[in-house]
Amino acid sequence: MHVIARSSAALLALALLAAMPQAHALSKRDQAAVDALNTRMQAAETRYRAGLVKIGNADPAGRTEVDAALEDMEDVMAACVKQKGCSPTTMLAAYKRLLKQNADVASGDEVPEDNDDENIAGTIAADVPEAARAAALLSADGQQFVKMVQYNPAVQAGIRRWLTDMRPSLIDTFENYQYLRQTMWPQFQRAGLPEALLFGVMAKESNGRVHSTSRAGAAGPMQFMYATGRRFGLGDDGTGFDTRYDARASAAAAAEYFNERLGTLNRSIELSLAAYNGGEGRAQRVFNSSGGGNFWDESVYNQFPAETRDYVPMVIAAAWLFLHPKEYGLTMPRVDARPAALRLVKPSSIYELTICLGNGGTREGFMRALRNLNPRYQADQYLPTGTTLAATTKIAGLYGRYCTQGQRAELAHTLVMSDASRAIVRTGPVTPVQAEDAVYEAESAGIGSASATPAPVRSKPSKPAKPSTYTVKRGETLTAIAQKFQCDTGDLARANKLKAPRFAIKPGQKLKLDACEG
Known part of the structure; x- marks a missing residue:
């Protein structure tokens, strides 16, 4: 789990705790329990700082230490909710100090260049009201x-x-x-x-x-x-x-x-x-x-x-x-979902972006995220330069690095534009050789006499007329058909009264090609 996410959740839980009334007179037993919690929090903070040192020295065990320390702190705060007389003041101060030492940045995780500690703290602070209400759902007396x-x-x-x-x-x-x-x-x-x-x-x-x-x-x-x-x-x-x-x-x-x-x-x-x-x-x-x-x-x-x-x-x-x-025992996936706008500097589709962005440290890449954030667009729909997509800071950073130019961008475009039907070699039917064709072939090879019958003049086949309709084949999408006949997907959809975002078509359906060049 991200240090940012852990810190945010814990800080917000503490903000909730701070509003809880504290008892003034404690029994020896309660006081001993409070002291033990404070000691555990201090030990967790020490462990966290030691983990940062390891991260700075490129020791892979550092991240494990940092995460474990934050889990210890969460456990302490959960116990503090139930413990009479537990004051969050000292713990809250510890967390404020830790927010200034972001282990994700120190470990070299990919983050935008402008995402300094100050901005991280601002992002967390902005999320305080929402997360505090979420934390209230988990408190002993606030489970709505x-x-x-x-x-x-x-x-x-x-x-x-x-x-x-x-x-x-x-x-x-x-x-x-x-x-x-x-x-x-x-x-x-x-x-x-x-x-x-x-x-x-x-x-x-x-x-x-x-x-x-x-x-x-x-x-x-x-x-x-x-x-x-x-x-x-x-x-x-x-x-x-x-x-x-x-x-x-x-x-x-x-x-x-x-x-x-x-x-x-x-x-x-x-x-x-x-x-x-x-x-x-x-x-x-x-x-x-x-x-x-x-x-x-x-x-x-x-x-x-x-x-x-x-x-x-x-x-x-x-x-x-x-x-x-x-x-x-559920550990949810770590997701960096901070919003950002992504403006296309060249035509592309969500499919093409998915390929050039790569996985970026995720399990399945970013196609689902881009589709969910941009429901108006089909995954294979080509979008013009200047289109602005809803994305995240991570996606926007990867786009600038891998999708605007270079080998991966070119490869993604090649893969998306590939047409499986072009792999089929069409040789045509085998026909018997006619007499005039035999003479023509003999002369071409320098065989026979000068008195042989001259070869007939073969006319160049004329360019087929532009079709006015097209029958959809199984597995085809509207975008693929638009690319095949050199027309815009949106124009083709409007000409056939197909509704966005699905542009649903089915095998056997006839499409008008009036909007295409041929």
Whole structure:
């Protein structure tokens, strides 16, 4: 985990602790416990500084020491929440000192040149209000989401599934959410809804894939059906783009939906989730007929379909793990999601950018992040010079280094523009040699007499006329077809009334090529 992230979370937790009343008179037992916590914090700080020295000496064990020290500090603060008389003042001072010694910079991790310690501290400070509220969810007396739901065997079974065969999906969701959090979380925050609910729904619905679309027609990171989305302001924005795929808009709509349901379902998270999955009409009828019964009451529970009975505890389980990862041995991926604008200095596509950017220390590279942050664009859509993409500071730095010029940029362009059909050698059908052709070949080789019949004049084949339509083949995309006929993807889409961002086409479909040169 990043030193920045750890420091931020710990500092914010301490800010929360600072607001807690402290007892004036302590028993000997309590005082001894407080002294022990202070001693542990001092030892952790010493260990942290020793780790920095090792990092400075290029000792790979330094990073391990730094991370372990920060984990020790987190444990101390967690114990301080529960310990009567524990004062955060000394610990907070220690953290302020540590914020000025960023181990990530010292270890040579790739960060933007303008990301000095002062800017890092500013970034952390700017995040204090949001993270303090998140920390409040975990405090002993402030677990907003935890108090709103039941932790029962059904939820425990859901946790088991997320931690076994569905663990990769949970980790992917967390990683995707880090890139989207800056746009999605404020929508729930303003609505007074817990962040854990947002994460849980997204984990079950889309795994944080913005372009996710179900067979039933639900779309976007929060999987809104078309009609429901329209009620909450989602749909075609006039340019052909469906705003159900927009992370900010879909989060705002989901927050409004949940507050509407909570208001009619006695503030029940479970019943609101049942409405989100199984239909609000059904959930309201069940609630009214049961006299406001609890979702887990047998008479209520059995009136929902099996899919909904599975959906509700799975969402709560994902949210629970979001709040308590350490308790379950979960180590979430380290993501540097600081936002930055990326302006293209030459035409490119998200596919091409994905190749030239490389992995950048991540497991799967940046295609999903770029797609999620730029839902209006298809991955294979060529974007003109000057297009500004939403990105991160890391992506923007890698773009300037590897994608504007050089061998990797050229290789990425070659790979993206490659056409598999060009690998096929077309020799044509084998035909018998005609008499006149035999004479022509003999003369060309200097064989035969001068009285031989002269070879016929062969006319040059005429250039085929430009086709007016094209039949889509299996596996083809609109961008590939546009490149094949030398026309702009957007022009071709408009000529055939195809809607962004998907530009969906299917095998056998006939496309008009009026916008192409031929």
